[in-house]
Amino acid sequence: MVHITQLLRQPTTTHGLARALRATVKELELHRTHRASQKAWPNGRIDDTPRKVQIGGGAHRIAGFFNIDAVPPADLLWDVREGIPLHEATVDELFSEHFLEHIDYPCSAKHYAREAHRVLAPGGRLITGVPDAAFVLAQYPAGTADSDEMIKKWYGKRDCLDDINTHLDLINYVFRDQDDDPTYNPHYWAYDREKLVQLFTEAGFTTVEPWNFDPQIANPKRQWGSVYVIATK
Numbered sequence: 001m002v003h004i005t006q007l008l009r010q011p012t013t014t015h016g017l018a019r020a021l022r023a024t025v026k027e028l029e030l031h032r033t034h035r036a037s038q039k040a041w042p043n044g045r046i047d048d049t050p051r052k053v054q055i056g057g058g059a060h061r062i063a064g065f066f067n068i069d070a071v072p073p074a075d076l077l078w079d080v081r082e083g084i085p086l087h088e089a090t091v092d093e094l095f096s097e098h099f100l101e102h103i104d105y106p107c108s109a110k111h112y113a114r115e116a117h118r119v120l121a122p123g124g125r126l127i128t129g130v131p132d133a134a135f136v137l138a139q140y141p142a143g144t145a146d147s148d149e150m151i152k153k154w155y156g157k158r159d160c161l162d163d164i165n166t167h168l169d170l171i172n173y174v175f176r177d178q179d180d181d182p183t184y185n186p187h188y189w190a191y192d193r194e195k196l197v198q199l200f201t202e203a204g205f206t207t208v209e210p211w212n213f214d215p216q217i218a219n220p221k222r223q224w225g226s227v228y229v230i231a232t233k
């Protein structure tokens, strides 16, 4: 780690190597945090049996939900690519939004879907929201008032309009969002409703239906341009 930090400081380190090293530093940090939690729960299951759980909520905490994320301020820091550290058939509701696209597909995404199925009780619900690739693709190549609004809403806040400002850039955003900011989580895979239905059906869920957006649970700023489904075990 010290060696990487030194390399990052050297002016001779190339741009490409610096990007790769920043990604490595980030994975090392996730690994360190995850290992610390794993030491506390060596069999990969925590003692608690929360009935409502949010995965990858970041700063968006939901009242009454137990929050699991790789970084603070979660109730439990855990790299969910390694599984969900909960007991079989104990959860009634598992919620995530704008999380699934941040883990690699197929390995981690399919593992997550199977783990969600494992921890949910019979009849339990998995609610998942992701950026809607179908919505974005529908704006290309013509562009509509919606796509102008997307550029404004999605890029405006990140101060990158000089670089990311066309309708194709919107597609790039959903499929491979990336940033030199070392804290930024890239997008690894894009989803639409069909893909979510396929993913969760394959994992064993009985039904996968559109979810009616509920701002008591979901982050209101995510509603626009996202697709949500509810999968029932």
Ligand SMILES: C[S@@+](CC[C@H](N)C(=O)[O-])C[C@H]1O[C@@H](n2cnc3c(N)ncnc32)[C@H](O)[C@@H]1O
Pocket: 055, 056, 057, 058, 059, 060, 068, 069, 070, 071, 078, 079, 080, 081, 096, 097, 098, 099, 102, 103, 185, 219, 222
């Ligand atoms: C784009 S943020 C979304 C936060 C929040 N759900 C929202 O909609 O505002 C993605 C979240 O997923 C979390 N995350 C990404 N990869 C993860 C992993 N492997 N295990 C656990 N959490 C992860 C990140 O730490 C981050 O909090």
